[in-house]
Amino acid sequence: MRSFVLLLALVVAFVASRPSVRQNLHGAQVLRVVPHVDRQLHYLQGLLKLGQYDFWSEPRTLGLPVDIMATAFHLPTLKNILDHLDIKYKVMIPNVAKLVREDYQARSKAPKAMDWTSYHDYDEIMGWLDELATNNPGLCKVTDVGTSYEGRTMKVFTLGTGAADNPGIFIDGGIHAREWISPATVTYIINELVNGASSTYADLLAGVNFYFMPVINPDGYAYTFSNERLWRKTRSPQGSCIGVDPNRNWDFHWNEGGASNNPCMDTYCGPTPFSEIEMQVVRDQINTLPNLVSYISFHSYSQLWMYPWGWTSDLPEDWQELDSLAQDAVSALTAVHGTFYEIGSSTNTIYLASGGSDDWAKGAGNVKFSYTVELRDTGSFGFLLPAGQIIPTGEETFEGVLVVGNFVLNYTP
Numbered sequence: 001m002r003s004f005v006l007l008l009a010l011v012v013a014f015v016a017s018r019p020s021v022r023q024n025l026h027g028a029q030v031l032r033v034v035p036h037v038d039r040q041l042h043y044l045q046g047l048l049k050l051g052q053y054d055f056w057s058e059p060r061t062l063g064l065p066v067d068i069m070a071t072a073f074h075l076p077t078l079k080n081i082l083d084h085l086d087i088k089y090k091v092m093i094p095n096v097a098k099l100v101r102e103d104y105q106a107r108s109k110a111p112k113a114m115d116w117t118s119y120h121d122y123d124e125i126m127g128w129l130d131e132l133a134t135n136n137p138g139l140c141k142v143t144d145v146g147t148s149y150e151g152r153t154m155k156v157f158t159l160g161t162g163a164a165d166n167p168g169i170f171i172d173g174g175i176h177a178r179e180w181i182s183p184a185t186v187t188y189i190i191n192e193l194v195n196g197a198s199s200t201y202a203d204l205l206a207g208v209n210f211y212f213m214p215v216i217n218p219d220g221y222a223y224t225f226s227n228e229r230l231w232r233k234t235r236s237p238q239g240s241c242i243g244v245d246p247n248r249n250w251d252f253h254w255n256e257g258g259a260s261n262n263p264c265m266d267t268y269c270g271p272t273p274f275s276e277i278e279m280q281v282v283r284d285q286i287n288t289l290p291n292l293v294s295y296i297s298f299h300s301y302s303q304l305w306m307y308p309w310g311w312t313s314d315l316p317e318d319w320q321e322l323d324s325l326a327q328d329a330v331s332a333l334t335a336v337h338g339t340f341y342e343i344g345s346s347t348n349t350i351y352l353a354s355g356g357s358d359d360w361a362k363g364a365g366n367v368k369f370s371y372t373v374e375l376r377d378t379g380s381f382g383f384l385l386p387a388g389q390i391i392p393t394g395e396e397t398f399e400g401v402l403v404v405g406n407f408v409l410n411y412t413p
Contacts, residue, residue: 025100025230027072030056030093032379033082034065040085051265053078054230056382057302058267060258060351067092067379069230092379099384100229103180106387107225116188116390119180121225122152122218125187129157129214132194139197139205146281149236152218154281159193160209161202167408168209169294170286170367171401175246175357177220178230178383179300181375181393186214186298188394189401204402207409211289216282217246230383234276238263244270247299248353249279250360253311258353269355282357286365293408294369295361296401301382302350303341304374305330305400308362310346311354316362319345325369325407333400337392339376346372368413369404373397 035041044059044066052074056067070078082089093099103119110118114128133142139161146154160166171189173182190212197205215221219235220243233243241264248259251273255261259269274280286292307322309315316322323343330341342349346356362370376385376393385393 024071024073025097027075028069028096029075029091030067030069030096030379030382031078031082031089032065032067032092033087033089035059035062035087037062040087043081043085044087047078047081049260049262049265051262054266056379058258058351064350065379067382069093069096093382093384096384099381099386102386103229103384110387114187114191116184116191116394118387119184119390120187122215122222125183125214126153126155128187129155129190132190133157136194136197140194145285146277148218148278149234149276150219150222152222154213154216154218154278156285157190157212157214158209159190159197159212160205161197162206162209164209165290166207166209167291167293167411168211168289169296169405169408170211170213170289170292170361171296171298172213172216172282172357173298174215174221175217175297176232176299177217177224178232179375180224180383181300181385181390182298183214183221184390185375185394185397186212188390189398190214192394192398204405204409208405210405211285211292213282213285216278218278220246232266233268234278236276238268238271240264241268244268244276246276246279247297247357248355249274249276250283250355250357250364252355252360252363253309254355256311256354258310258351259355267353273355279357283360283365286361286367292365292367293411294371294404295358295365295367296371296373296404297357297361298373298375298397300375300385301377301379302374303339303376303378304349304372305333305341305343306346306349306358306372306374308345308359308370310352310356310359310372312352313345313347315345315348318368322369322371325404326371328407329400329403332403333396336396336399339396350374369408373400 054069173186248269
């Protein structure tokens with residue numbers, strides 16, 4: 001034990017003496033570890049607070065895997081720490097830089113026109129939404145609803161042919177910038193509904209209004225295309241660091257656990273609730289839209305369909321209703337490609353995380369059926385899911401969303 005304390009002290013000194021090297025991914029790897037005893041869990045939590053390692057999944061409870069990315073410079077130290085803790089590790093991604101390079105190379109060859117065989121940047125997605133609205137009057141419309149910190153226009157895409165006060169579903173993506181599969185999946189869902197609007201989904205769209213915001217962290221998302229593929233937060237200045245975790249920034253049990261007060265951490269909750277203009281914009285839309293019955297926020301990764309609460313292990317009074325709909329949605333999803341999803345409340349499924357959008361949507365926005373969905377995969381690629389998996393992810397997720405849509409169509413409070 002004493003030798004490890006000395007080692008940890010050296011790590012702290014080492015971290016303090018080094019500038020951030022997060023963008024230098026040459027030789028970086030993602031290791032998976034599983035804490036089995038309290039001592040291991042506590043030390044992993046201590047490493048998380050140091051802020052030098054990029055925890056792709058966080059150490060919150062015993063028995064759950066923790067994915068940690070370390071650069072070549074820091075990797076030997078991390079492995080030494082794990083050995084001292086008697087924690088076995090598995091290399092999940094042996095060459096992070098290679099996957100990032102392949103992402104950017106694929107982007108450089110991708111067409112600017114919207115497709116689902118490549119990932120698209122913010123301007124391409126917004127341009128496509130405008131084009132859809134122009135080509136499909138009476139079916140859909142685009143509304144400019146705000147501006148990001150760096151000046152990007154934020155839009156809501158409304159899809160439906162019935163009354164303005166029809167029951168509604170609000171779907172967003174891209175709250176965490178590096179989770180590229182999220183906006184890709186949201187746009188896939190939009191495309192499927194538009195293409196089937198006059199036939200297969202005519203009744204659904206006549207009775208339910210869909211509201212989409214495929215990327216609600218525009219600046220962070222744009223930054224992942226131009227500068228740092230694995231950036232997570234917003235891009236607002238926070239002292240000597242940049243950005244807030246937008247999914248810890250919502251004003252419902254804000255900063256009551258699972259968030260950081262350190263502006264340099266990836267889970268920094270912000271100086272105040274709704275400090276981030278982008279989250280204010282989304283909040284105002286949810287508050288303005290009539291008769292919202294469901295809210296779905298798409299993230300990655302881990303293959304989870306979760307409902308509130310994220311701030312406590314307690315369950316909502318109506319958790320059985322939320323769970324039942326989630327079970328039906330996941331059954332339809334799994335039937336497409338056999339992809340397994342775990343279902344449950346956020347805290348009880350993964351970890352405590354207060355200030356999340358789904359908690360706010362249900363607890364403050366009064367949207368009854370609120371969910372956070374963590375898309376593919378379970379760690380083989382993590383945040384760097386190849387573009388070849390966009391279509392299968394979209395296909396299966398669309399079937400789950402259809403279940404929610406048809407439920408809302410027939411729902412009576």
